[in-house]
Amino acid sequence: MQRLNILLSTLLVFLWAIAGVNGYAIDSSNQDDLVKRADTPSPRLGATVATCNKWRYTQKTSGPTDTCDNIVTRFKSLGLTKANLIKWNPGLKSNCSGFKLGYYLCVQLKATKTTTKKTTTTTKKSTTKSTPKTTTKKVTTTTKKSTTKSTTTSSKTTTKSTTTSPKTTTTSSSKTTTTSSKTTTSSPSTTTVAPTATQTGQSKRCINWYLVQSADTCATIVARFSNTVDKLTLPNLLQWNTALGSTCTGLAAAAQKWVCIRVEPYWLDAIKHQGKAPYAESGYQVYRNVKDFGAKGDGETDDTAAIQNAISSGNRCGQGCDSSTTKPAVVFFPPGTYNISSAIITYYQTHMIGDPYDLPRLKAFRGFVGYAVIEGNPYSAPNVNWHGPTNNFYKVVRNFIIDTTAMPADAYGTGIHWQVAQATSLTNIIFYSNPSAGTKHQGLYIENGSGGYMSNLVFNGGKFGAWIGNQQYTLRNFTFNNCDTGLFLVWGWVWHLKSMTFNNNRVGIDMTTKNNAGLLQVGSVVLSDSQFNNVEIGIASDKVASESPKSANTLAIDNISVKNCPVIVGVSGSTPKLAGTSGTMTVTSWVQGRKYTQSAKTGQDFMGSNTGFSRPAGLLDSNGKILERSKPDYETYSLSQILSARDLGAKGDGTTDDTATLQAAINKAASESKILFLDYGVYVVSNTLSIPPNSRIIGETWPVILASGNAFADTTNPKVVVQFGQPSQTGFIECTNFIVATRGAMKGAILMQWNLASTSEVSGLYDVHARVGGFTGSNLDANTCLKTPGSTAINQNCAGAYMLMHISKSASRVVFENTWWWTADHDLDLAAHAQITIFVGRGVLIESTNPIWLYGTASEHNVLYQYQLTNAENVYMGMIQTETPYYQSNPVAPLPFSVNATWNDPDYSSICTSLGGVSTCKKSYGVRTQNSNNILIYGAGLYSFFENYAQTCLSDESCQKYMTSFEDTTNIRLYALTTKGAETLLTVDNDWSVPWSPNTNLFGATIGLYQNPA
Structure with missing residues (x-):
């Protein structure tokens, strides 16, 4: 292409x-x-x-x-x-x-010219060489002709480099006027040869340096190079030279050292773009640079139409298209300021990506039409969106500054409107809202959806940093500066808030919203590893013990620090639920909600400090917080460090068997310590792909690795599709942005298996998803697997996989972030988007005893369980979400598979014997733990919406008997478990269960805390 x-x-x-x-x-x-x-x-x-x-x-x-x-x-x-x-x-x-x-x-x-000013000195044309540390040297002249080794001569000289480094081309030429006593230089000292005399923390992408002089300031350096090819700005200078500090106080220490004044372009834009969408029309473009479509990014031109054209070009999935997987796009924004006059609408399966090293700014005009700069799901009519909010999958926005400060304060200026569901994310975005008194601005606005994951967002000013409502969400590493209210929660079933910082807000988090009937709208919140600094009220909650529903406003606080925060939990004018201080303090654990323990099996209404076992040390970082990592952009990498899978022979055309070529490409990249860029495509594999240590793989949007063939079809001999390390291997693997899927009845396929043991570095899977059925190329859609609630016949051709994810006994120190393990319940590509019945035996099996972290993950519609932990230890699960298969109990679990004791499968025939084998008992567990230890679950939404595709069971929570089972599991802490459609929320040691009725919430039922030992 x-x-x-x-x-x-x-x-x-x-x-x-x-x-x-x-x-x-x-x-x-x-x-x-x-x-x-x-x-x-x-x-x-x-x-x-x-x-x-x-x-x-x-x-x-x-x-x-x-x-x-x-x-x-x-x-x-x-x-x-x-x-x-x-x-x-x-x-x-x-x-x-x-x-x-x-x-x-x-x-x-350029021609080399020599011009000598008439003086008392006769000079000879110099022979010059550049060195990394020297570009200008004072010349002492005499009456004798001399040959001077210097970059400064008595004439205009072209300087030639002697090094073969790929970043080295020349040093700058200087024009010098020679007198009988001294030489003066009129151009600055620069080099494109990597010097050694630099400060720490300099950009690895630097390709031009300037030698700092004692009289320099950051302003003079910027002025000198702002109109050259370097196009230097002050933010760039400080970003590329972190030792200078945020206010350039480190410049004095940089005298006679080299500072970076230009970096090479981000490799994602510089690489050859050859992504191919095999199910789109010929010539369809996957990669789009907005400047190729006419956007200027000059801070003056209205770039709205050009950007929108870059997103929509190619008859993509927008208005009138609920979902589609066939036409993905990466829309790249080079550095610059892009003026916006109306909403930029993201289409289905779109990655909007800014340069991570120099964030592009999207700036709303004062006369902006509408309210949101980025629109994730527009309304075409009241309560009618372009895409169903709970099916609005596969959208990414990352690496931007969004600025609404020019919009009037009384306008509802909004950075992003984001009604989305799974496999979506907002990452590394800075919001600037109008800070004027009475402002109505907000950085982020969400009123619906089924998320989801967001991280690394900064909100500056505005009435609200974020005003959001959604079924469930993981928010990580948010900062709210000078907002009236940082985070306003409108509604939601489960919120997982991790590493939040609130600075100079009136209210940090507001969870007091009530509906027209006066019922609290926010179900549960888990807040961990966070801080409130100069905040009047940390968390606004006015729930009283007698208030209905009983479990509404469930709140768990875990490792929170405050500084000058008089009220940590409460509302103005009332006695605080949890008082703060004008000084500093730390809250280890505090809970408001229903509490269950081995000694309180009937539960209790609880509000107060929670004691018990300490968080497992293996799950913590050096600061005592739950370890976390961010999805990499590899912004410091150069183009020479990237290999393309398509350049190395992989076709990705949805037909060719790419097993051998893709494996060779993976091995080559790992052996050379390079990143493998998986150009968009559908890569068919007929055997296991093995990802070795030292691998870094990043996809263009979400390329698909598609398992097909007899090797994956045998349930008696399950076979892994993508294997991350061998059981005996140690090292590091990092993968982002691709999907592992199956074609047809691959009922022996284990889509992913993680074996690698990482030690000093933490490995990770970021935005890597499993998908079985429901998309073009899967051969598992409404044409073959349409739901049949009126028939008990089982279509074996719709048995799509054996297991979605296996985290094996040898796995260690790996982060799974925003990973969606999904067996499709409906078509994404066929126009009717009909419900379909696809069978996958197992969801996610975790057997590791070494640290594993899951952030914002989901596992849905699998036969035996969604998550199972067997003999596992040191596992952190930060907001997990599950759904029971819609077709169950037609058939009941384990059909169409059989129980395999080797995999420690639950045997529902045995489990349900005491109930007389009732069919609603023989349904997939949301979460099951066996003989496990040191388990932290911080937020869980486990839902059973159907009984054989009917929903009458929702009215009395009778769709499913058991949802969560803890068996022989100790040192376990569960915050904010919410279930829907289940008669019991939790069963412990097959001995006692927690019923839904004492734990009712506005939606479903909620436990605030289960802990063993107490």
Whole structure:
């Protein structure tokens, strides 16, 4: 697929010819698209000589298509030779094997001129060399002719580098006037050779440095390089040189050291873009740079239409399309300020990505039409969205600044409206709201959906940082600065809030919302590892013991620090539930809600400090908090550190067996310590893919690894599709953005298995999902597996997999973040989006005894269980969400599979004997633990919405008998368990159960705390 920046570059060449834009001009002495320019064009094949005067944009022409030889022939009149072409453009490689169309090549250097001012000194033209540490040296002149080794001479000199480093091209030339006593230099000292005299924390993507002088300030440095090819800004200078500090106080210590003034482009934009969507029309573009569609990012132009065109181009899934998997897109925003006049609408399966090293700013005009800068799910009519909010999957927005400060304070200026469900995320976004008195602005607005995961968000100003309501959510690492209310919770069943910081807010979290009947809307909240600084009320909750529903406003606080926060829990004008301090204090554990223990099996209404066992040390970081990691962007990596799976031979066309080529690509990247970029596609595999230690794999949107063939079809010999490490291996693996799936009846397939033991580094899976059925290419859709509630016949052709995820006994120190293990309940691509019956035997099995962390994960619609922990230890589960298969109990579990004692499957025939084998007992557990220890579950939403596709059972919570089973499990702490459709929330040691009726919430039933030992 042709890269979009090729098209853009061709257009720019045409514009430059007409208008001489930005200092570019066409050299009319040659008719072959030769460009003469004042700075360095892009894209290039890596580094090039810095003294280039003329460039050729390689392309197909009316004559011979460009090759190295054709270019040499064409520009022979300029003195070009093949040797020089290769020398000036190292990316061509020694034999021109690196030649590619769509890049600029240097074809002529600037002429070297010598002009000597008449003085009493006669000088000889210098022979110069650059060194990493020296670009300017004072010349002492005498009456004797001399040869000086320096970058400063008595004439304008072109400096030549002697190093072969890929980042080295030249040092800057200087113009010097020589007198009989001294030499003065009028240009700054810079180098593109990586120097050694630098401060710590400098950007690894740096390609140009400046030698700091004693009289320099950050402002003078920025002024010097803001209008050069470096286009330096103060935020960039500080970001690329962290030792300077946020206010440049570290500059004095940087005198006579080199600071970074330019970095190479982010590799995601620089890489060849060749993602292919096999089920879209020919020529469909997966990767889109908004500037290729006309966006300027100059802080002046209205870029709304151009950005929207970049998102929607290609007849993608927008209004009138509830869901689709066939036309994904990555929409990239280079650094800049993009003025926005109306909402930017995200389409289905879209990744909006900004440069992580220099966040692009989306700035709303003062006359902005509408309310949200980014719109995740517009209304087409009252209460009618483009996409059903609970089925609005596969959307990502990351690495942006969103600025509504220019909108009037009395407008409902909103950064993002985000009505979404699973496999979505907002990450690394800074919101700026109008801070004026009486402001109505809010950074984030959510009123519906079934999430979900968000992390690393910063909210500055506004009436609300975030105003949100959703079924369940994990929010991690949020900061609220100077908001009236930081986080306003409108409604929700389970909220998991981790590493939240509230600075200078009137209210940190507000969970007091009531409906028209006066019933509390917020079901439960778990807040951990968080802090309140200069906040009047930390958590606003006015629930009283006699208030109905009984479990509404369940609240669990775990390791919270406060500074000048008079009320930690309570409301203004009332006695605090949990008093704070004008000084500092820490709350280890405090709970408001229904509490169950081995000594309180009938439960109790509880509000107060919770004692018991300490959090397992293995799950904590060096600061005593539950360990967490963030999805990597690899922003410090250069293009040379990235390998493309498609370049290495993988097809990803949905047909070709890519097993061997993909395995070879994975092995090559790991052996060379490079990142494997999985260009978008559907990669069919017929055998296990083994991911070795030292692997880093990142997908373009969500490419699909599709298991197909006899190897995965045998239930008596289950086989892994993607295996992360062998049981005996140690090391590090990090994977992001891809889906593992099956085609047809692969009832012996274990989609993923994690074996690797990590030690010093923490491994991770981020936005890596399992999906069985419901999409084009799966052969498991309404055409083959339409629901049949009126028939007891079992369609064995719809048995899609054996297990979704196995975290084995050898696994250690791995984070699973925003991972959705999903057996489809409905079609995503067929127009009717009908309900379907797909059978997968097991969801997620965890057997590891070493630390494992799960953040914002979900496992749904599997036969025997959604999550099972067997002989496991040291497991953290931060907001897990499950759904029981809609078809059960037609058939009952384990059908169409059989119980396998080797895998410690639950035997529902035995479990349900005492109940006379009632069918609603023989349904999939949401969570089951066996002989496990040191288990933390911080928020769980476990739902059973159907009995054989009917929902009459919801009225009396009778869809399912048992939902959660803890068997021989100690040192376990469960906060905020919410169930729906289950008669019992929790069963302990097959001995006693917690019924739903004493624990009613506005939706379902909730336990605030179960703990053993108490």
